[in-house]
Every structure is written in structure tokens, then in C-alpha cells.
Amino acid sequence: MKLTSLLLLLCAVAPTAWGWSNHTVGSYLALQALPEVQDAPQVAVEPLEAFLGAQYPAIVELLEQQEAFAREHFAQYPSRPDNLKLPAAPADNLRNAFLMALRINPQIHLAMVIQPLPGQDLSQREHLKADQVMVAQTLSPWNRQRFIALADGEPVSALAVLASAADEPDYGHDINLFSDNPGAVAALYGFGPQSFGDERFEYSSQAPFHMGFFHENPVVYAAAGFLARSWPDWRAYQYMGLARLAFATGHPYWGYRFLGWGLHHVQDLTQPYHAKPLPGVELASMLLMEGKALAGYGDDKLAAVERVATRHMEVEKYQAAWLYRLLRGGQQVHPMLQAYVDTAEDGVYPPYSADYLREVVSAQSAAAGAGFDEAIGQWLATAPATNSFSAGNQVQREDYDHPLLNQQLFQLLGHFGAHSRNFVRAGLGK
Numbered sequence: 001m002k003l004t005s006l007l008l009l010l011c012a013v014a015p016t017a018w019g020w021s022n023h024t025v026g027s028y029l030a031l032q033a034l035p036e037v038q039d040a041p042q043v044a045v046e047p048l049e050a051f052l053g054a055q056y057p058a059i060v061e062l063l064e065q066q067e068a069f070a071r072e073h074f075a076q077y078p079s080r081p082d083n084l085k086l087p088a089a090p091a092d093n094l095r096n097a098f099l100m101a102l103r104i105n106p107q108i109h110l111a112m113v114i115q116p117l118p119g120q121d122l123s124q125r126e127h128l129k130a131d132q133v134m135v136a137q138t139l140s141p142w143n144r145q146r147f148i149a150l151a152d153g154e155p156v157s158a159l160a161v162l163a164s165a166a167d168e169p170d171y172g173h174d175i176n177l178f179s180d181n182p183g184a185v186a187a188l189y190g191f192g193p194q195s196f197g198d199e200r201f202e203y204s205s206q207a208p209f210h211m212g213f214f215h216e217n218p219v220v221y222a223a224a225g226f227l228a229r230s231w232p233d234w235r236a237y238q239y240m241g242l243a244r245l246a247f248a249t250g251h252p253y254w255g256y257r258f259l260g261w262g263l264h265h266v267q268d269l270t271q272p273y274h275a276k277p278l279p280g281v282e283l284a285s286m287l288l289m290e291g292k293a294l295a296g297y298g299d300d301k302l303a304a305v306e307r308v309a310t311r312h313m314e315v316e317k318y319q320a321a322w323l324y325r326l327l328r329g330g331q332q333v334h335p336m337l338q339a340y341v342d343t344a345e346d347g348v349y350p351p352y353s354a355d356y357l358r359e360v361v362s363a364q365s366a367a368a369g370a371g372f373d374e375a376i377g378q379w380l381a382t383a384p385a386t387n388s389f390s391a392g393n394q395v396q397r398e399d400y401d402h403p404l405l406n407q408q409l410f411q412l413l414g415h416f417g418a419h420s421r422n423f424v425r426a427g428l429g430k
């Protein structure tokens with residue numbers, strides 16, 4: 001198989017800004033079942049600069065330990081250029097130096113906000129507009145969030161901080177970090193050229209930090225090594241370390257916020273379309289499609305790429321619209337809500353480690369990919385798909401009466417809940 005052909009096939013992985021739509025909503029549900037969070041005392045909102053200034057030497061030390069560990073531990077890890085290391089004495093622009101040492105996008109707004117649960121009335125509070133919270137490329141046409149502004153020092157619930165932060169890495173953290181992306185840091189960060197992502201979406205440059213194809217056939221990696229260049233597990237590791245430091249040094253607001261950032265990457269990988277480039281397409285089929293394409297019959301290949309993108313998009317819309325309907329309607333008991341909060345399976349997984357995301361979360365998700373993809377296909381065959389990423393009305397007419405699809409969906413959302421709680425327990429040292 002020619003590399004360029006496989007590139008064409010696999011580069012068109014589906015949109016990446018979701019991984020179960022609004023992460024805050026799923027996090028509220030999953031973490032309500034965790035008394036350590038639900039019953040935690042309120043925390044005082046603190047500017048990032050205050051945390052950085054107060055704990056600077058410890059942060060410098062942590063980031064050096066993390067860099068040494070990452071170079072040893074994460075596959076295909078691109079070493080951080082030494083000039084991004086935090087200096088021994090704080091720089092003038094502390095925040096910028098910190099974001100660049102982490103190699104995240106220094107343009108992010110880091111707004112002090114929380115999102116309410118759908119159905120929760122906080123209409124009296126000041127709201128920020130989406131473009132005050134998210135960098136422009138990440139604004140989504142259909143994922144509507146509401147952002148309530150917080151004041152410095154204001155007490156706020158630990159759960160609200162954590163759940164709100166879980167959505168935040170989709171607001172621009174990982175946009176335009178690769179050497180062939182536009183912007184000032186592309187040439188500085190050392191990530192090399194962007195490994196994959198769908199060019200139809202402005203935010204596609206974040207894909208290699210929000211997806212991870214860790215469980216492919218070796219033949220696939222041999223032909224398309226770029227698929228192994230992704231680092232959601234490293235991101236989760238970075239934020240976990242920062243969260244533990246912030247908790248240990250008396251900065252719980254940043255403890256919960258960093259923990260939420262890491263949680264995002266765990267949750268992304270519970271979505272099978274973030275863990276498989278083409279779920280349901282066996283290697284033999286890929287080769288056959290490729291052979292036909294080379295012979296001038298490329299329709300099968302194009303159809304496979306389109307199909308995967310459409311199924312990923314449609315199932316997230318289906319799930320999100322259904323969940324919002326339940327929450328806005330005040331529904332208390334429902335199998336989907338139960339899937340998020342059910343703690344029965346939390347203990348069956350190995351203890352949390354830096355390998356948990358790769359070896360546990362994404363392995364499970366990748367294994368579910370083919371069956372999930374097939375169930376979505378059967379559902380779409382009965383409900384006409386929009387085949388358009390901008391049309392958002394299709395699910396309005398949905399009756400959600402698709403037992404085969406729903407059964408798989410609830411199981412996957414159960415994984416979302418369990419892994420979310422296990423990650424948070426690890427961050428809290430419970």
C-alpha cells in the first residue's frame with residue numbers, strides 16, 4: 001500500500017471538538033456520584049498568575065520532572081525544546097511563559113467561568129459570550145454552552161469548577177501547535193508537522209492531542225507512521241501533575257481546574273471515533289478499497305471516509321440532543337442518566353497510572369468501535385442522515401427508539417462515567 005494513498009484515507013478522520021459533545025454536562029452527571037467532589041467545600045476563584053507566583057519554584061521543578069519522564073515514557077514523544085523551559089527566576093509574563101513551557105496555545109482566554117447544568121437557572125448572573133471564552137476557530141455551530149462569569153475570590157462549588165474545566169481543552173488549548181500550522185508558536189514547539197486531522201474544520205489541528213490511535217494493526221503503523229504521533233495521554237499526565245501540586249499547596253481552585261483539563265482527554269478517548277481512525281473497516285477491506293482506487297474506482301474509499309465522519313457527527317448530535325431533552329425536562333430516572341452515574345464498574349479497572357488512558361481507556365474504546373459503527377449505520381439507515389456538518393435540525397424529529405444503538409451508547413457512557421471518576425479519584429489521592 002502506498003503511503004500517500006493511506007494518508008488520503010486516514011487523514012480525513014472525523015471532527016474532533018467533541019468526544020461526547022459538551023464535556024461539562026457529562027462531567028456533572030458522572031462526578032455527582034463521587035462524594036469526594038459532591039461534598040467538597042467550596043473553593044475560592046484564584047487568577048492563574050496568583051498560583052504561579054506563589055508556587056513558582058515547585059512548578060519549575062515539576063515541569064522538569066515531567067519532561068524527563070515524558071522523554072522516557074511516551075511513544076514518539078517530541079522533546080520540549082530547552083528554550084521553552086521555565087527560567088529559575090519568574091519571567092515578566094509569567095502566564096505566557098507557563099503556557100509555552102506546557103506547549104499549549106498561549107492565545108487561550110482562560111476565562112473565569114462556569115457552565116451551569118442544562119435546566120439549572122442562573123439567568124440572573126452575568127454571562128460571557130462564547131468568543132470571550134473560546135478562541136475563534138473552536139466556536140461550534142451546534143454545541144451551545146452558557147458561560148457564567150466568576151469574580152476573583154468568589155466561592156464556587158468544586159464540582160462546578162471541575163465539570164466546567166473538563167470542556168476547556170476544546171476552547172483552543174491545542175490549536176495551531178504544529179510546525180506547518182499558522183501562528184507564532186508553530187515554529188517553536190517542536191511537535192513537527194501535523195500528523196492528522198480533517199482540514200474541513202478550522203480546529204482540526206488539535207486532533208492529535210484529542211484522539212489517539214493506539215491499537216491498530218502493525219501493518220497500519222508501518223504504512224502510516226503518522227497515526228502513532230498523538231499525545232492525549234501526555235496531556236492528561238501533564239494536567240494530573242499540576243492538579244496534584246495545586247491541591248498539595250493549598251490552591252484547590254487550580255487543582256480542580258487542571259484536573260478537569262486532564263479529564264477532558266480521558267473522556268475524549270472513551271468515544272470510539274477518537275480511538276479508531278476508521279472503526280469497522282478491517283485491514284483487508286482497506287487494502288481492497290485501496291486497490292480499487294488505484295485502478296480508478298475510488299468511490300468505495302471516499303464513501304468510507306465520508307461514512308465515518310458522518311456517523312461520528314450524527315451520533316454525537318443524537319446523544320447530546322437526547323441528553324439535553326432529559327435534563328431540561330427535569331427527568332430524574334432514565335437509562336442514559338443511570339449510565340453516567342453507575343459506579344458498579346469503577347473498581348474493575350487497573351489503578352490509575354500514566355498508561356491508563358492508552359492501555360485501559362482507549363483499548364476498551366477501540367475494541368467497541370466496529371460494533372458501535374455498525375449500530376450507528378443501522379440507525380441512520382432508518383432515519384435519513386443530513387450528510388451535512390452544518391445542518392443541525394435532523395435530531396429534532398428523533399424519537400430515540402433505537403434499542404441496538406442505545407444499548408451500545410449507554411455502555412460507552414458508562415465507561416465515560418467510570419473513567420472520569422477513576423481519573424478524579426487519582427487526582428484527589430482517594
Ligand SMILES: [Zn+2]
Pocket residue numbers: 016017018019169170210264268
Ligand atoms: Zn477534545
